[in-house]
Structure formats: structure tokens, C-alpha cells
Amino acid sequence: MANSINRKIATTYFISGRKMTTVAIVGVLLGISIFIFMNSLSAGFDRQSSESFFKTTAHIRIYKDDVLSVPLQPENENSVLIVNPKVVPTKNTIDNPEEILALVKQHSDVIVAFPQVNTPVFYNNGKSQIAGTTIGFPPVEGNQLYKIENFMVQGAVQNLEMNRNGIIIGSGIADRMNLNTGDNLSITSSKGVNLNLTVVGIFQTNNSREDKSKSYVNLALAQQLLREGNTYITDINVNVTDPNKAPAIAEELSTITGYKAEDWKAANAAYMAASKMRKIVITFISFTLLIVSCFGIYNILNMTVSQKINDIAILKAIGFNGKDVVRIFVYQALTIGMIGVVLGVGFAMILVNILSHVYIGGDIGNFPIGFEPLVFLKGILVGFFITFLAGYVPARKAAKVDPVSIFRK
Amino acid sequence: MILEVKNIEKFFHDPVEFKVLNDISFGVEKGEFLTLVGKSGCGKSTLLYILSTMDTEYKGQLIIDGENVTSYGQDQLAAIRNEKIGFIFQFHYLLADFTCLNNIMIPALKLGKLSKEEIEYKAMEKLRMLDMTDQALKPASKLSGGQQQRIAIARALINDPLIIMGDEPTGNLDSKNTQVVFEILQELAHEKGQTIIAVTHDNDFAKASDRTIIMSDGQIVRGE
Numbered sequence: 001m002a003n004s005i006n007r008k009i010a011t012t013y014f015i016s017g018r019k020m021t022t023v024a025i026v027g028v029l030l031g032i033s034i035f036i037f038m039n040s041l042s043a044g045f046d047r048q049s050s051e052s053f054f055k056t057t058a059h060i061r062i063y064k065d066d067v068l069s070v071p072l073q074p075e076n077e078n079s080v081l082i083v084n085p086k087v088v089p090t091k092n093t094i095d096n097p098e099e100i101l102a103l104v105k106q107h108s109d110v111i112v113a114f115p116q117v118n119t120p121v122f123y124n125n126g127k128s129q130i131a132g133t134t135i136g137f138p139p140v141e142g143n144q145l146y147k148i149e150n151f152m153v154q155g156a157v158q159n160l161e162m163n164r165n166g167i168i169i170g171s172g173i174a175d176r177m178n179l180n181t182g183d184n185l186s187i188t189s190s191k192g193v194n195l196n197l198t199v200v201g202i203f204q205t206n207n208s209r210e211d212k213s214k215s216y217v218n219l220a221l222a223q224q225l226l227r228e229g230n231t232y233i234t235d236i237n238v239n240v241t242d243p244n245k246a247p248a249i250a251e252e253l254s255t256i257t258g259y260k261a262e263d264w265k266a267a268n269a270a271y272m273a274a275s276k277m278r279k280i281v282i283t284f285i286s287f288t289l290l291i292v293s294c295f296g297i298y299n300i301l302n303m304t305v306s307q308k309i310n311d312i313a314i315l316k317a318i319g320f321n322g323k324d325v326v327r328i329f330v331y332q333a334l335t336i337g338m339i340g341v342v343l344g345v346g347f348a349m350i351l352v353n354i355l356s357h358v359y360i361g362g363d364i365g366n367f368p369i370g371f372e373p374l375v376f377l378k379g380i381l382v383g384f385f386i387t388f389l390a391g392y393v394p395a396r397k398a399a400k401v402d403p404v405s406i407f408r409k
Numbered sequence: 410m411i412l413e414v415k416n417i418e419k420f421f422h423d424p425v426e427f428k429v430l431n432d433i434s435f436g437v438e439k440g441e442f443l444t445l446v447g448k449s450g451c452g453k454s455t456l457l458y459i460l461s462t463m464d465t466e467y468k469g470q471l472i473i474d475g476e477n478v479t480s481y482g483q484d485q486l487a488a489i490r491n492e493k494i495g496f497i498f499q500f501h502y503l504l505a506d507f508t509c510l511n512n513i514m515i516p517a518l519k520l521g522k523l524s525k526e527e528i529e530y531k532a533m534e535k536l537r538m539l540d541m542t543d544q545a546l547k548p549a550s551k552l553s554g555g556q557q558q559r560i561a562i563a564r565a566l567i568n569d570p571l572i573i574m575g576d577e578p579t580g581n582l583d584s585k586n587t588q589v590v591f592e593i594l595q596e597l598a599h600e601k602g603q604t605i606i607a608v609t610h611d612n613d614f615a616k617a618s619d620r621t622i623i624m625s626d627g628q629i630v631r632g633e
């Protein structure tokens with residue numbers, strides 16, 4: 001009851017001060033909608049770039065790192081050692097791939113792990129040749145990681161499983177050599193091995209350079225192209241449940257296996273730096289806007305309190321205490337906040353919707369922005385928080401008004 | 410005794426140190442109609458603000474309804490004002506954004522002892538008493554000075570306070586309405602046992618009251 005009178009007074013002030021409250025609401029609306037919009041943009045960019053990233057990159061790659069030579073004798077007080085460390089010429093293969101693979105698969109966060117061998121090849125077409133790379137892997141697991149099936153325009157990934165001499169080629173290669181599934185294609189490796197393979201599938205990504213050079217074969221075939229046995233494995237690719245946890249998991253895998261395990265973030269430091277910078281800029285701008293709109297509300301509520309200073313004195317004289325006065329003005333702020341947030345969320349949805357229908361083309365397609373519930377939730381919470389804060393400070397001031405000093409004026 | 414002050418002293422420090430109230434002591438009985446007179450600037454309003462618990466910067470003791478409220482905190486004092494004291498200001502202070510009826514109802518809604526309907530009924534009763542029913546739904550800001558003062562009186566009465574304090578409660582009223590208000594206050598004192606403490610410049614008003622305290626330069630010169 002006593003609270004409802006506070007609310008009634010707040011509502012009356014809210015209505016009688018329509019003009020100022022409208023301005024404050026518009027302030028919240030703009031602040032929140034742009035905050036949500038910018039953060040959706042950031043989330044969209046992240047999602048887009050990691051998606052296009054993981055088309056060609058595993059979360060973690062395990063391989064044998066180069067080892068530097070170390071001096072045989074340690075340096076001591078009497079002798080100065082001049083060293084010239086060099087990369088020790090060892091094989092760059094994983095010695096016991098089966099064992100390592102089993103170890104990796106035991107890790108609870110690992111979804112898929114498989115060995116891969118890449119080799120440069122020539123695709124022969126009569127007298128002309130196209131240079132490219134072929135990737136050898138177990139087709140089922142490979143597809144699970146690279147999601148090749150999403151890009152198949154002819155044939156299927158499973159065909160590779162059934163046809164040991166099959167090859168899946170990019171659409172660029174197929175176009176230039178006029179190939180369809182079922183046709184034969186001869187390839188030559190850097191080791192001079194020449195093989196006659198059957199095209200079992202054609203893929204097309206948004207990246208034409210890849211489409212013009214890349215192909216997939218069975219692991220054994222790639223090993224054969226390199227004149228190596230079936231234990232020749234250079235890389236093990238690993239995908240984990242949460243790509244963002246890859247660095248920590250990579251470290252664990254590295255200690256478990258004794259080989260270098262490199263996560264995608266470390267492997268693409270330059271890209272990560274750019275994305276981090278973009279994130280910082282977006283966060284910075286959206287928070288600046290938020291602070292501006294926060295000051296707007298603060299200013300308006302401050303003005304309301306100054307205008308109502310006589311009323312506050314009267315209310316205190318007739319028995320309202322400091323807490324009641326705080327509540328009256330905080331209610332007012334929160335009403336502004338609520339309306340502003342609701343409209344702001346609506347406006348943000350419209351902005352996101354419009355932008356998500358803008359076609360960019362190339363690798364991206366439509367603008368990479370979508371409805372991110374978490375971002376909206378964050379926007380709503382932030383909206384209430386700033387209006388509360390912007391209302392609480394002037395309300396505290398109002399609560400401290402000394403009625404006698406007002407009446408004496 | 411419903412209200413008692415002992416050795417009240419008050420200083421103003423700005424612009425120069427200045428003793429406004431000097432050793433004020435007196436008591437008021439329940440149901441008494443007391444008036445306070447004195448030259449302009451002698452400290453009547455200042456004393457009344459202390460009696461009403463709004464001003465807490467003073468020396469001495471203030472006892473209301475048997476409670477020594479001198480050392481009470483602001484929240485406790487606010488509750489006492491709400492329930493036990495009705496205040497009519499020297500300059501009619503109403504909430505401009507509310508209707509007259511709402512202005513009168515607010516202290517009762519704050520007290521929260523009656524339902525909204527009961528409060529509204531009571532408020533209308535007070536308005537009728539002051540011949541103001543036709544103004545009930547007008548915004549307070551659209552009334553004349555005298556009308557505003559009558560609304561302020563109705564508001565002071567709404568919670569049936571033990572003590573009604575007025576700083577020139579009839580200052581803006583014509584002689585007819587002054588007479589009406591005087592009679593209302595007298596009736597409240599004598600029939601309902603509510604205590605009235607009113608500052609006035611009106612000699613007839615003072616003479617008709619039960620007792621008059623005369624102040625001069627911050628001291629009581631007669632009527633303790």
C-alpha cells in the first residue's frame with residue numbers, strides 16, 4: 001500500500017513530464033538498440049569467420065615440430081661456448097601414428113581425430129597440366145571435420161570410401177578439364193608417381209582458388225603418391241567440442257602425445273589479432289554510445305529532481321522518508337528504462353533483420369548477422385542497469401533534500 | 410501533555426552566528442487550541458519547524474505524545490509526521506501535478522491504514538467541510554491562493570492527527586473563510602480532542618483561541 005502510493009506518484013510525474021521522459025526513452029532506445037546491433041555484428045563476424053575458417057582448418061593439428069641442435073657440452077666458467085643451432089635433420093613424420101591416434105581419441109573433449117597427408121600434384125589434361133594439392137584422409141572422418149558434403153555439387157563423399165582409386169576434385173578443375181563424375185583423371189605427384197584415378201565427386205566452395213586446385217583422395221593413395229608406406233603420417237587433425245577451448249586442449253594433447261599440438265588460434269595469430277582488434281573497436285564504440293545515453297537519462301532525471309524539489313519537501317513534510325523518495329525517482333527511471341529497452345530491442349531486431357538481408361556476395365553471401373539471444377539478453381540487462389544507475393544517483397540527491405530549507409525560501 | 414518542549418535553543422550560522430530561539434520551554438495539553446504570535450522575524454516559523462520534527466538542528470528536548478523524539482532518526486520522524494502531525498504551511502504547498510482530491514489523499518495512502526475507497530470518502534468529507542467539493546478533480550495548480558490553502562488544511566486533517574500545526578493557516582483567506590477555518594479547528598480541538606498549534610498575525614483569531622503565546626526576539630514573553 002505504502003509502496004503503491006510511491007508508484008502512483010512516480011507514474012504521475014512520468015506522465016506530467018511527458019516531454020522529458022520521451023527524450024529519455026529515445027535515449028535508452030538508441031543506446032540499447034545500437035549496443036545490441038553492434039554486438040550482434042561482432043558475434044556475426046566471429047561466427048562467419050570461424051565457420052569459413054573451419055572449412056579448411058582443424059581445431060588442433062598434431063605434428064612433429066622441428067628440433068634445434070643443442071651443444072654437446074654445457075657452457076661453464078672457464079670456457080665460452082660459441083653455438084650455431086641448426087634444425088636437426090629428422091623425419092617430419094609421426095613415428096607411431098596408430099598409438100598417438102588412440103591416445104588422442106581417448107580425450108573426452110575430442111570429437112574426431114584422423115591422420116592426414118597433403119601432397120602437391122599435377123592434374124594432367126592432355127598436354128596441359130594444372131598444379132594443385134591433394135589431401136589424403138579417411139573419408140568419413142575427414143568429411144565430419146571439413147563438412148565437405150555441404151559443398152558437393154556432383155557425387156558424394158562416401159564414394160571415396162567405396163572406390164579406393166577415387167578422387168574428389170574442385171569444380172574449377174572439373175570445368176577446366178571438362179570432367180564429370182565417372183570420368184578418369186591422371187595425376188602426377190612431386191615424387192614422379194603417376195596414377196589414373198576415377199572422379200567420384202565434385203565440390204564447389206565460395207573460394208574459387210581452392211576450387212581450381214584442391215582435391216581429396218584416400219589416405220593410402222596419398223601415401224602412395226609420396227612413395228611412402230602406410231605408416232607415413234605427417235599430421236593428425238583433431239576437432240573438439242568447443243573450438244574456443246582448443247588452446248587448453250592442445251596443450252593437454254601435446255603433453256599426452258609428446259608431439260607438437262597446435263590450436264587454430266595459435267596457428268592463425270595474425271588473423272586472431274585482427275579479429276581481437278575488431279572486437280575491441282566494436283566494444284569500445286558500443287560502450288561509448290551506452291555511456292552517452294546513460295548521461296542523457298541521468299541529465300533528464302536530474303532535471304526532474306530539481307524541478308520537483310518543492311514536491312520532495314512537501315512529501316517529506318507529510319511523512320515520506322528518504323527511501324520513499326528514492327523509490328519514487330527510481331521507479332520513474334525504471335519505467336523509462338523498461339519502455340526504452342522494449343523499444344530498443346524491437347529497433348535492434350529491425351536493424352539486424354534489414355542487414356541480414358543485405359547480400360554481400362563472394363565467400364560470405366548475406367551479411368553475417370543474426371538474432372543472437374545472448375546478445376539481446378546482455379542488451380536488456382545493460383539497459384536496466386544503466387537506467388537504474390542513472391536514476392539512482394539523482395534519487396539519492398532527492399532523498400537528502402532538507403524540507404525546512406526549501407520552505408524557508 | 411501531548412507536546413512539550415524544554416529549553417529549546419537554535420542558532421543560525423549563516424551569514425553571522427545568530428541565536429533565533431532562546432531557551433523556549435512550554436507544554437500543550439491534548440485538545441488545546443494554542444496560538445503563537447509575535448513580530449515578523451521573531452522566530453515563530455523556526456519554532457514551528459522544530460515542533461513539527463522537520464528541523465532537527467536544535468538544542469533542548471522535544472516530547473510528542475509521551476515520546477522524547479529529540480534523538481530520533483529521520484525515518485522515525487517521518488513516520489511520526491505522517492501519523493501524528495498535520496501541517497499547514499505559511500505558503501500553501503500543494504503538489505501541482507495532482508488533483509485536489511489526490512493531494513488530500515496522499516498522506517492517508519502513505520499511512521496505509523484505510524482502503525482507497527475509505528480514504529476517498531474521508532477526503533470528500535473534508536472538502537465538503539471546507540466548501541470545496543466542486544474543486545475536487547481540478548489540478549491543485551489551477552486554484553486561487555485561498556482555495557489552495559483550504560486544500561492544504563484538508564490534507565493536514567486527513568489522518569486525524571493528534572496535533573495540527575499551522576503557520577498562518579488563514580493568511581490567505583477572507584474573513585468569512587477565516588471564520589470557517591477557525592470554527593473547524595476549534596471543533597476539532599474541543600470535540601475530537603485534537604491539539605492545534607497555530608502561528609497567526611490575526612489578533613481576533615488569537616484572542617478567540619484557548620491560549621496565546623507571545624514571542625519576541627526568539628523568546629517567549631507571555632503565555633508559557
Ligand SMILES: Nc1ncnc2c1ncn2[C@@H]1O[C@H](COP(=O)(O)OP(=O)(O)OP(=O)(O)O)[C@@H](O)[C@H]1O
Binds near residue numbers: 447
Ligand atoms: N536559513 C536562515 N539563515 C539565517 N537566518 C534565518 C534563516 N531563516 C530565518 N532566519 C532568520 O531567523 C529569524 C526568524 O525567522 P522566522 O521565519 O522564524 O520568523 P517568523 O517569526 O516566522 O516571521 P514571519 O512572521 O515573517 O513569518 C528571522 O530574523 C530570519 O531572518
Ligand SMILES: [Mg+2]
Binds near residue numbers: 576
Ligand atoms: Mg513565519
